[in-house]
Amino acid sequence: MALSPLSFKLIAFSFLLLTLSDASPATVGHHRRPHFTPHNYRDALAKSILFFQGQRSGKLPPNQKMTWRKDSGLLDGSTMNVDLVGGYYDAGDNVKFGFPMAFTTTMLSWSVIEFGGVMKNELNNSKEAIRWATDYLLKSTALPDTIFVQVGDANKDHACWERPEDMDTPRTVLKIDKNTPGSEVAAETAAALASASLVFKRSDPTYSNILIKRAIRVFEFADKYRGSYSNGLKNYVCPFYCSFSGYQDELLWGAAWLYRATKNGSYLNYIQENGQNLGGVEFDNAFGWDNKHVGARILLSKAFLIQNEKSLHEYKGHADNFICSLIPGAPFSSAQYTPGGLLFKMGDSNMQYVTSTSFLVLSYAKYLTSAHTTVDCTGRTITPNILRSIAKKQIDYLLGENPLKMSYMVGYGGRYPQRIHHRGSSLPSIAEHPAKIDCSTGFSAMDSNSPNPNILVGAVVGGPDRNDEFPDDRSDFEQSEPSTYINAPLVGSLAYFAHSFGQL
Template identity: 45%
Template sequence: MKHKKKQGIALEGTPNFLLHQWLPLLSFFAIISSCQSVHFYGQALSKSLLYFESQRSGHLPHNQRVTWRHHSGLDDGLEQGVDLVGGYYDAGDNVKFGLPMAFTITMLSWGVIEYGKQIKDAGEYTHALEAIKWGTDYFIKAHTHPNVLWAEVGDGDTDHYCWQRPEDMTTSRQAYKVDESSPGSDLAGETSAAMAAASVVFRETNPHYSQLLLHHAQQLFEFGDKYRGKYDESIGVAKGYYTSVSGYMDELLWAALWLYKATSKEQYLEYVLENAYAFGGITWTMEEFSWDVKYVGVQIIASMLLKEERHNIKHKHVLEEYRSKGEHYICACLNKNNVTNVRRTPGGLLYTRQWNNMQYVSNAAFLLTVYSDYLGTTNQMLDCPKGMVGPQEIFSFAKSQIDYILGSNPMAASYLVGYGLNYPKRVHHRGASIESYKKNKGFIGCTQGYDNWYTRHDPNPNVLDGALVGGPDSDDQFRDERWNYMQTEACTYNTAPLVGVFAKLSRLEVDHVSLNTPLIASS
């Protein structure tokens, strides 16, 4: 290799024998610097939970930490004679979409169920429970009758005409529901799953609330199962924004499985087993897990039931079928299948599709982490077509995806807003991109927001801490532009799966520092 003049280091006139001694050391520091291999997972965890406060709709509480936000959507549901104040905006717009909101709460709850101790150790347990409860409180309001669930407030078409802070909204706040004549089994199923998972979370700290959630979860599951249909067939305004491409059968399996975890009632497990084939649970092999496609989540949870002895005789055959399909996904992420694997960018990031790819990455990192823990506690290996894989290797890959998100990537950029120095400054987000309501209480109109704020090249005046943006393209390239919504828009369901993984890594980070042991043991 040819030696070139080094910039920024005074090496001129240095004796050759000393130069040759220093060069390896200098190269080592250069590599460490460029890779940004040291990450602060506890800080990332704290910021990820802050993000959900930025997305709150409704009357904000006295302990609201994101102070650039203010009350909004205080008349939601008024025209329909129902109280729909609260809940979350899904992304950079001001619509409350029920399906992705419910999935967000399911994943937050699952993270707390798996990694609650680590979240407590990091001092973030209260914030995690508050993030979940902000969603479930809204679902209780939205479930006004056993067979009625309010699915959406506002609509994407009118919302996209305006660029306004939530506090200034002038767009339609019409609310839409599913019921017996206009079914929505996918929405009812996901909301049931969210409330069942949350009931597990609150079982010890708030048992009355836990029982209330479970009551709603059971009613919603019965509603979704009895009156079957896709919610976007009943609510046309959802099409093109959150179309349920996978249908509703995965959500019904998903809900039944979470109800089984919450109640231990055999009827729910029997539902998952008896419908395993007809509903696609043991026939579909998938390479993605998302707010729309739940099959892999069902397969992974069903797989882990095998460790419980009571399932080994009666249900083993079907659970093994679920496991086979779930492990196909794990192997696909690890590039260990013979044919169907998840693509990767040159920098090593899992790549599913161009629009908001990071949602698939964060979900994969969570599932890989959970499954690696399961294999580790049961002393098992993963048998992929291309060879056996140990739990530490699975977790190491999950960590590589997290580290990529936090800055270990070709652009040396953090895709978690507010983390590190080089993160997206022009996130596609109405509230963050316009001067805070606390600073400027003057009304900002529909087109005024586009004219005065959307088109600015300046960084957003408010930092959307903890938001995971859509992320880079298939070549690891990223353009930090407000108009580039495919890459710079963040969503609640992007960040939700990260909470549990950040917590686990944060605990390992603390142990690594205090005990001077490797962050991840070699496989």
């Protein structure tokens, strides 16, 4: 549903008011103290990272803080004689999907790369969350020209409602190789490993070196054996994580991360030679686990803006077009907003687009500030501070500044979702109920109207609908299910605002 011209003007006016006030902090390291903000971004940051502990698969460590979770999936990979123990469950189910897990890892890493310098005590927690993923991705890419991209049968898993500690559904192992290619998963995995190599470059150079070497090998495989995993593995990965955008965006994205991590000119040449063919639709402003076009453009624009890599000048233009598409009332504006001001892309897990877009906007504002430049939206100048105001409005909505006065992060604020679509959270913990809860018995908890007994602290749900309404209904997975790829880019944004408002 498109907004009326009046609604666009009202939202544009609210953005203008924000930018005229001191509510928008300046760049990290050069900020002025803004006026009072009602949000504890530091608390939200800590909780957004803690959430990942609730999604862990495998043997949990002694310092596990989300104590209602226990070991699970300890035999993963054994049917194929490989070790695939560890990693993350993507959302409220018990399947390990490699495609969104890799994207989650890339975005967690990018959050640390851009804003880790101001994270203080949360930096190590962020690194732990990243390493839990990269340790698994190293296992899944251990064999040459092969990547294990999924553990679990999604259809059979979704037919049950059981704790990960109890699961007895098939732990089917899916892989891509020369005969069954999957360039989008492989290139995203390469991006994850390359970006993470930058995170650990100083603190653990040996581990960083392992990650970048593996990233190089995995990207070569992605590019050499081109094809979509949604074709060869269609019956298993669709409709869950089908790739609708194709694999071209991941190849560009993967090459961009490898260039950033290695500074190797061969990746710059690859981008220059293949960029046009891999570029996609210029005005496409979606960014998430499937579509990486905008992320790649923002990432490559940094090389132009800050490293003066003139051959990448077109990506500054593409990034500017993305920014202009978000500005209500600007020419070529295509973004829609709810009456309460939330960016609204689609009804299924819309909050993933809110968190990913906010992160891109903040990162681009940082690059523009460093380059002392702005965005020109057909005569309308968009400054970095305007971009920060836009991102702040989205993050504040998520944290409770919305028509329902509800935080969409579990455990943050006085009112938040109580009945999230999440098996482990909704069923009694092992401590409370040591006996096994089988496949069908668990549905009594899924169908119950009672609040979840286990608080999945930091989980951000799919969010409200286009009318700012949220039923807090466990069966409504489009709105009530959390996921790792909603939280991953949020970590960076919360770190930025926590620092800017003097909370870190």
